Amino acid sequence: MKAFISYSHADERYLERLHKHLAMLQREGQIATWYDRDILAGSVLDGTISNELDASDLFLAIVSPDYLASGYCYEKEFERALELQQAGKMRIVPIIAEPSDWLSSPLRQFMALPKDGKPISEWTNANNAFLDVITGLRKLTDVHSQGQLTPSLIATGTTDNFAPRRVKVKRDFDAIERAEFADKTFEVIKDYFASSCEELARASEDLRTRHEMMSPTAFTCTIVNRAKVGNQQASITVHNNKRRGFGDISYVFEAHAASNTSHGSIRVDADEFNLFLIVDGVWSGTQDSTRYSSERAAEWLWNVFVERAGIQYE
Secondary structure, rough: OOEHHHHHHHHHHHHHHHHHHOOOHHHHHOOOEEHHOOOOOOOHHHHEEEEEEHOOOEEEEEEEEHHOOOOOOOOOHHHHHHHHHHOOOOOOEEEOOOOHHHHHOOHHOOOOOOHHHOOOHHHHOHHHHHHHHHHHHHHHHHHOOOOOOOHHHHHOOOOOOOOOOOOOOOOOOOOOHHHHHHHHHHHHHHHHHHHHHHHHHHHOOOEEEEEEEEEEOOOEEEEEEEEOOOOEEEEEEEEOOOOOOOOOEEOOOOOOOOOOOOOEEEEEEOOOEEEEEEEEOOOOOOEEEEOOOOHHHHHHHHHHHHHHHOOOOO
């Protein structure tokens, strides 16, 4: 099965990870991939891409805000793939890399990966997200190898892998649901910090980390960066306030800090459809209007924390 990978160059990191996770399918001869890096010097760009598209069975779109904004990826590659799909010659699989307005595009009619269209960037461990993508693609290649993925099925989307458009239903969220969402978020943040501390300690001998539970509703974390003069250090304490005091979840850039102090908070909010999180940065005097999931809030707080120790992620 030949797959054409369509992506924005701003999302090359997702392409690299996808390519590595596809290794077993490629070794088994189940799938062969093509993307624009395979174009030889001196080739006619548009002609080569068009020929490869026409020769492919599968169109994998790595979807992000950059992809949707791309005049070439979306308006040329994807629109040509749509024509081939409607002619029964190609199957389209969106791979959702980052949150974006893809449900407002024709991409919404196709079954997206990872499961439920959850963006890869919102998974605590991106490898789990890519494994989910590969599992979905393996099911597709298995059906293809058995000769069951006929052009008519590809065109109409009537295989078991097809999913209808999502339906959004307005609703209200009670105090229990909000409290449970806050509790879940605290657990996600706690686990994210614990696993990230272990990952950071393995990344460099110059980094020392310590993650410690203070109680069932509080933990503290310290990082020492010995690569910086004077061993630059950062600490944080995170409390699940149970809707008391400083918002639902508060944080202090100190070790073993009491719950009656705060440098900022993460609070539960809701619209007519979803619960989400809002970040209030008391320490910076700002409020972020971005709507965060539990996973994205954990990643945001971790990045703010490690920057205080002189650490950044590429």
